[in-house]
Amino acid sequence: MNDSTRLTMRYCCYCGGPVVERIPAGDSLPRMVCDACDIVHYRNPRVIVGTLPLWKDQRVLMCKRAIEPRLGFWTIPCGFLENGETTEEGAIRETQEEAHANVRITNLHSVYSIPHINQVYLVYRAELLDLNFSAGEESLEVRLYERDEINWSEIAFSSVRFALESYYADLDARTIRTHNGKFIPEY
């Protein structure tokens, strides 16, 4: 277990009592446990959802980030899944928020795990329905990219790079499938 998965909670968010770190009965991993109200405070990876918005199956809509991390770098629309929404709803919402873009999801494009920071990306391939897009609050600029226009050193995240590379691999192979990827840093 590395630093990012260490548990730091000190007080129970339900009763305010102290929490202790121990392995609950029947479990195999240490958890933060409140003995006052008998609650186990599980902490699990977060899901990030997004779309790969395609115009005529040729060009990809990307956003230049207006916020940290990776301010000024390019991403596809994506963000944290909210409670109460499906992954598809979250992906469409993020696409609306970041690019004011109208999309129709076609299929699950990529699943990408980043275990050292406890993140899982789900990216949906989506059809851009019109060209009425513009920069949302979290974007400096939004534009369509041709394949040879992409500057790979300006891509914000490894998950986005993976989604784009997978898309072009599909194009070259004349296929559409779901891709599985991961990022494991070398220490």
Ligand SMILES: [Zn+2]
């Ligand atoms: Zn408690």
